[in-house]
Amino acid sequence: xxxxxxxALALHNLADNELRSWLLGLCAFAIAAFAxxxxxxxxxxxxxxxxxxxRLGADVVVVPRGAATQVDGALLMGTVSKTWLPSSxxxxxxxVPGVAVASPQVYLESLSHASCCAVxxxxxxxxxxxxxxxxxxxxxxxxxxxxxxxxAVGGCRVTVPVNHNIMLYGYTMWLRxxxxxxxxxxxxxxxxxxxTAYAMAHSSxxxxxxxxxIPRDSVSSVMVKVRPGQxxxxxxxxxxxxxxxxxxxxxxxxxxxxxxxxxxLLRILLLVLGLLLVLAAAVTAALFAMxxxxxxxxxxxxxxxxxxxxxxxxxxxxxxxxxxxxxGLAGALVAAVGVGLFHTLLISALGFPFLFPAFGRLxxxxxxxxxxxxxxxxxxxxxxxxxxxxxxxxxxxxQ
Amino acid sequence: xxxxxxxxxxxEMGRDWPIAALRSIDLDIERGEFVVITGRSGAGKTTLLNIxxxxxxxxxxxxxxxxxxxxxxxxRQRSLLRNRTMGFVFQFPSLLASLSVAQNVALPASxxxxxxxxxxxxxxxxxxxxxxxxxRFSHPRQLSAxxxxxxxxxxxxxxxxxxxxxxxxSSDLDEETEAEIMTLFGRIHSETGVTIVLVTHAKQLVAYGxxxxxxxxxxVAD
Numbered sequence: 001x002x003x004x005x006x007x008a009l010a011l012h013n014l015a016d017n018e019l020r021s022w023l024l025g026l027c028a029f030a031i032a033a034f035a036x037x038x039x040x041x042x043x044x045x046x047x048x049x050x051x052x053x054x055r056l057g058a059d060v061v062v063v064p065r066g067a068a069t070q071v072d073g074a075l076l077m078g079t080v081s082k083t084w085l086p087s088s089x090x091x092x093x094x095x096v097p098g099v100a101v102a103s104p105q106v107y108l109e110s111l112s113h114a115s116c117c118a119v120x121x122x123x124x125x126x127x128x129x130x131x132x133x134x135x136x137x138x139x140x141x142x143x144x145x146x147x148x149x150x151x152a153v154g155g156c157r158v159t160v161p162v163n164h165n166i167m168l169y170g171y172t173m174w175l176r177x178x179x180x181x182x183x184x185x186x187x188x189x190x191x192x193x194x195x196t197a198y199a200m201a202h203s204s205x206x207x208x209x210x211x212x213x214i215p216r217d218s219v220s221s222v223m224v225k226v227r228p229g230q231x232x233x234x235x236x237x238x239x240x241x242x243x244x245x246x247x248x249x250x251x252x253x254x255x256x257x258x259x260x261x262x263x264x265l266l267r268i269l270l271l272v273l274g275l276l277l278v279l280a281a282a283v284t285a286a287l288f289a290m291x292x293x294x295x296x297x298x299x300x301x302x303x304x305x306x307x308x309x310x311x312x313x314x315x316x317x318x319x320x321x322x323x324x325x326x327x328g329l330a331g332a333l334v335a336a337v338g339v340g341l342f343h344t345l346l347i348s349a350l351g352f353p354f355l356f357p358a359f360g361r362l363x364x365x366x367x368x369x370x371x372x373x374x375x376x377x378x379x380x381x382x383x384x385x386x387x388x389x390x391x392x393x394x395x396x397x398x399q
Numbered sequence: 400x401x402x403x404x405x406x407x408x409x410x411e412m413g414r415d416w417p418i419a420a421l422r423s424i425d426l427d428i429e430r431g432e433f434v435v436i437t438g439r440s441g442a443g444k445t446t447l448l449n450i451x452x453x454x455x456x457x458x459x460x461x462x463x464x465x466x467x468x469x470x471x472x473x474x475r476q477r478s479l480l481r482n483r484t485m486g487f488v489f490q491f492p493s494l495l496a497s498l499s500v501a502q503n504v505a506l507p508a509s510x511x512x513x514x515x516x517x518x519x520x521x522x523x524x525x526x527x528x529x530x531x532x533x534x535r536f537s538h539p540r541q542l543s544a545x546x547x548x549x550x551x552x553x554x555x556x557x558x559x560x561x562x563x564x565x566x567x568x569s570s571d572l573d574e575e576t577e578a579e580i581m582t583l584f585g586r587i588h589s590e591t592g593v594t595i596v597l598v599t600h601a602k603q604l605v606a607y608g609x610x611x612x613x614x615x616x617x618x619v620a621d
Contacts, residue, residue, distance in 0.1 A: 307482075397491070
């Protein structure tokens with residue numbers, strides 16, 4: 001039997017039954033679109049947090065007590081923390097047994113729409129070049145040396161090109177390089193040394209619309225690297241015991257509030273996806289059963305003309321899978337393009353960052369959504385298709 | 400060519416309530432015969448035709464076509480045998496609405512592993528034969544009932560079958576068109592020598608055949 005003929009016939013049928021074809025295609029569209037959006041957002045968010053934690057490169061992050069969420073927010077979303085640690089805590093933390101390095105960071109931001117700032121409201125991380133182990137290794141590897149005064153590196157979404165000057169608070173710096181994307185606010189962050197930050201603050205008194213104020217002897221957080229063989233969780237407890245007024249967070253527990261928010265969203269999205277799958281499967285099965293029933297006589301004629309039971313089954317499933325392929329592909333692509341286009345808007349709406357994937361992984365996620373649509377529509381169509389194709393041709397024709 | 404032995408067919412109408420459509424029929428049809436089977440509605444004519452074609456499984460008995468027991472074959476083999484050796488003309492409109500006239504005629508050829516080109520040319524030849532060559536790109540709904548039935552006959556012949564089975568082919572047609580269709584069957588029979596089994600309730604059509612079988616209550620009456 002020529003399957004190609006039966007598939008061609010199936011395509012004719014699809015064109016002739018526009019409403020049914022649209023509805024079945026729509027089911028596949030909805031499944032693929034929702035699945036791809038869910039995977040893009042949730043996986044992207046998890047990836048983002050993972051990369052952000054990696055970027056910080058610390059085993060333990062020490063922040064002012066009660067400010068963990070604020071510091072997470074500063075790093076991930078650019079909402080600058082207003083709580084500070086006394087800089088004397090850095091030495092006390094470094095003195096805790098098991099701590100290899102303790103490096104302070106100061107979180108700042110540029111002004112919004114001010115003539116003295118080339119970029120509006122940019123997050124700035126100032127680090128101590130003598131102790132830093134977060135940006136420093138990357139600088140040595142990629143740029144062959146540390147940052148000097150009036151120099152900066154930026155996240156991948158900093159709009160100023162590499163090797164160009166960038167002015168903040170009327171203070172001009174040379175942008176030496178850009179870091180890999182994380183999907184978080186770190187991608188729009190400028191990394192400078194503490195001396196550069198203090199120089200900028202000093203200069204801003206005369207050059208900026210509003211001066212940059214860095215509280216004296218204060219830092220925003222302390223990044224801690226533990227000695228080899230030491231358990232970060234135990235060191236974090238030791239730091240909390242030794243230094244009053246701080247919270248020490250081990251790296252995997254960073255961004256805990258965001259992780260919990262993402263888990264909550266994932267549960268809701270999976271529940272909605274599950275309901276959508278059940279609904280789409282039910283609609284597909286009902287539409288397909290109706291269509292197969294309407295076409296019983298036609299299928300009986302096909303059997304009489306020499307199409308085997310298996311060939312008719314393949315033709316019917318081919319019809320369903322063609323619709324699932326077209327609808328599913330459209331849904332998956334629309335979701336991917338939509339999430340890509342409205343990435344920033346979605347981050348604001350959801351309240352947590354997520355990384356839009358590179359092409360390879362995006363293609364994989366589109367294929368995953370498409371496969372889900374094919375499986376659900378195919379499975380829902382299989383039962384009515386099997387029932388009709390197995391019917392005795394004479395019975396099928398006797399309507 | 401066709402050998403039926405002890406054929407019975409019953410349908411379950413509700414629980415434990417079988418209706419006997421055919422009762423122990425023995426029938427031989429030789430190659431080249433034009434058999435007209437007549438009988439009133441419910442006599443079992445269509446059921447018998449379906450059993451000859453392997454479209455319905457008998458409750459008892461055996462069906463052999465050219466010595467091959469139809470029900471010893473797999474569904475695939477039986478479908479292939481139907482496609483290669485049998486042509487069908489049904490009582491109801493059986494053209495596929497989504498296909499053009501020419502595509503409908505070529506359908507059995509395209510279902511076979513035959514090449515597309517041969518099937519299409521043969522379809523054009525047959526449409527010429529039934530006088531509808533100029534309507535080959537039309538769709539079935541654009542044809543009259545008589546024209547549709549002529550297309551169905553062309554479709555039945557596209558794979559050069561050895562057996563042509565027709566179930567009340569003229570029941571929905573006016574007298575004049577019925578005569579045209581029956582004349583066409585006569586012409587096909589005399590020109591190709593194909594074996595024809597035609598089922599009808601109209602006794603006046605018996606004259607077109609070479610043999611008449613009357614049926615009543617699921618049995619061959621004479």
